[in-house]
Amino acid sequence: MTQTIHLTRPDDWHLHLRDGAALQTVVPHSAAQFGRAIVMPNLQPPITTAAAALAYRARIQAAVPPGVQFEPLMTLYLTDNLPAAEIKRAVEAGVVAVKLYPAGATTHSDAGVTDVRKTYKTLEAMQRAGMPLLLHGEVTAPEVDIFDREAVFIERQLIPLRHDFPELKIVLEHITTREAVQYVHAADRFTGATLTAHHLLFNRNALFTGASGAGLRPHYFCLPVLKREAHRQALLQAASSGSSKFFLGTDSAPHAAHLKESAAGCAGCYTAHAAMELYAEAFDGVGALDKLEAFASFNGADFYGLPRNTGTITLKREAWTPPVSFAFGAALLKPLRSGEVLPWRMV
Numbered sequence: 068m069t070q071t072i073h074l075t076r077p078d079d080w081h082l083h084l085r086d087g088a089a090l091q092t093v094v095p096h097s098a099a100q101f102g103r104a105i106v107m108p109n110l111q112p113p114i115t116t117a118a119a120a121l122a123y124r125a126r127i128q129a130a131v132p133p134g135v136q137f138e139p140l141m142t143l144y145l146t147d148n149l150p151a152a153e154i155k156r157a158v159e160a161g162v163v164a165v166k167l168y169p170a171g172a173t174t175h176s177d178a179g180v181t182d183v184r185k186t187y188k189t190l191e192a193m194q195r196a197g198m199p200l201l202l203h204g205e206v207t208a209p210e211v212d213i214f215d216r217e218a219v220f221i222e223r224q225l226i227p228l229r230h231d232f233p234e235l236k237i238v239l240e241h242i243t244t245r246e247a248v249q250y251v252h253a254a255d256r257f258t259g260a261t262l263t264a265h266h267l268l269f270n271r272n273a274l275f276t277g278a279s280g281a282g283l284r285p286h287y288f289c290l291p292v293l294k295r296e297a298h299r300q301a302l303l304q305a306a307s308s309g310s311s312k313f314f315l316g317t318d319s320a321p322h323a324a325h326l327k328e329s330a331a332g333c334a335g336c337y338t339a340h341a342a343m344e345l346y347a348e349a350f351d352g353v354g355a356l357d358k359l360e361a362f363a364s365f366n367g368a369d370f371y372g373l374p375r376n377t378g379t380i381t382l383k384r385e386a387w388t389p390p391v392s393f394a395f396g397a398a399l400l401k402p403l404r405s406g407e408v409l410p411w412r413m414v
């Protein structure tokens with residue numbers, strides 16, 4: 068049994084850091100593990116200009132502990148009216164991608180896209196500039212079952228979009244279904260996908276299984292929502308297939324605990340405190356620890372056309388229990404599997 072693994076320092080290609088006091092808690096967690104992270108722009112108000120992205124980047128950098136190397140890679144939030152001219156400014160500012168949230172799909176998505184055709188001028192500018200489009204791939208039509216939103220998005224939105232923009236770099240973020248895995252496997256080199264640790268580790272039963280039988284567990288609620296076991300198996304197979312199209316994106320999404328433990332709890336799982344430990348557990352579970360490095364440290368950088376990191380991290384098979392909660396401004400932040408024993412530990 069493998070006891071220790073050394074990996075090239077990984078990157079997180081999908082991360083929520085929030086703003087203000089929250090940064091003091093969550094930035095050090097990600098910076099301890101990852102060399103870089105793609106930072107989601109769904110603040111309130113969202114990050115829709117290169118100037119706002121640069122100011123946000125500076126606030127994040129100010130929360131990186133002294134002596135730690137961590138590079139936030141910034142994104143813009145696509146709206147119906149993001150001007151094509153902003154793409155040029157974004158490229159010049161070092162912004163690396165643009166995120167599309169269908170309006171109403173998830174946390175802070177009200178300013179998102181109502182009809183992708185309204186964004187075509189901007190997408191043309193992105194295709195020309197080689198700037199990736201990051202997709203929250205779920206339809207919001209109320210008649211579509213929440214468990215089918217991703218598969219329907221691929222049929223109704225992604226296939227036509229890809230037809231109209233054959234060379235636009237697209238990352239289908241946090242994929243959760245067999246249909247998404249099949250789509251990405253069959254796609255060409257302009258398409259990639261990120262996978263979260265929680266979708267690799269848990270199926271939808273986790274939402275309803277308390278310590279002593281049934282229980283509704285809000286800390287397992289995220290969007291896209293956890294799916295059936297057959298989908299989880301497809302995700303594990305994709306992540307450990309050796310295909311360079313699949314890479315690590317935690318979608319770690321911190322919310323104050325009281326806003327998750329509520330009648331209408333917020334969507335998002337916080338995993339940044341133990342991200343690599345959780346991925347190691349998932350890969351170990353299918354005997355694929357040897358595939359973890361390419362998934363975590365190579366494939367994403369190669370897709371984005373960025374250099375791979377230098378330096379390494381080490382993970383050890385060692386049981387430990389992360390804290391039950393972290394201070395989160397004036398509130399508390401409860402990580403996924405709060406207070407539970409994890410089998411892998413970063414040293």
Ligand code: DOR
Nearest residue numbers: 173174289290320334335
């Ligand atoms: O669960 C989620 N939380 N899914 C998202 O798409 C957004 C995220 C958040 O920002 O909290």
Ligand code: ZN
Nearest residue numbers: 081083107318
């Ligand atoms: Zn996200």
